[in-house]
Amino acid sequence: MNSEERISRKLMIAATMLFFKSHRSPGVRGWELKNRLGKNYMKVLELLNHKLNELGLQIKTVFEDESGQDLDRARFYITLTHPLTMSDLVTSDYRIDEVAALAITLSIIFSRGGKTPLRDVLEVLETKFPKWKAEAYIEKAIRRGYINKTDEDILTIGWRTRVELDQRELLKAVLEAQLQQEKKTERENQESEQE
Secondary structure (H helix, E strand, C coil), X not given: CCHHHHHHHHHHHXXXXXXXXXXXXXXXXXXXXXXXXXXXXXXXXHHHHHHHHCCCEEEEEECCCCCCCCCCCCEEEEEECCCCCHHHHHHCCCCHHHHHHHHHHHHHHHHCCCEEEHHHHHHHHCCCCCHHHHHHHHHHHHHHCCEEECCCCEEEECHHHHHHCCXXXXXXXXXXXXXXXXXXXXXXXXXXXHC
């Protein structure tokens, strides 16, 4: 087997490992890739990432703990290179109100340092949704891996949020929406005062 065939074979193995779920949660640990692809597995992933970029996909590395940069313990995922547009969301399995509830939930968790009591999130969601719907949205987000719930009813960030979402972009979007709402309310108040 020449070197081109060997590289092609390793690319196929890496793609198979990353695309197909073989554990309870998606993604592949670095040590698993190293075991199957050899010590130069990062070079294979770089080549695969280049090919995936042509398709609008990328390999994302998520470290177990933010302080460490141990690639063997990190998880590797395949994600989209660009955020989904509103029309993409409509054609997917997500409803717009589910996305709104998830954005609210995640922004609360992020703003409180990565964990918050479930009752606090439900209290906010119940201002916009019926209680049963707010609870259903939380449960769905837990099942999909966006958030985790401890035995003490504390919500934390799930694996999928770390992989798919940019925390800064989410908080920026929430703040911009809040500023627009405040400006709209201010304009309406000024118009009503003029009448």
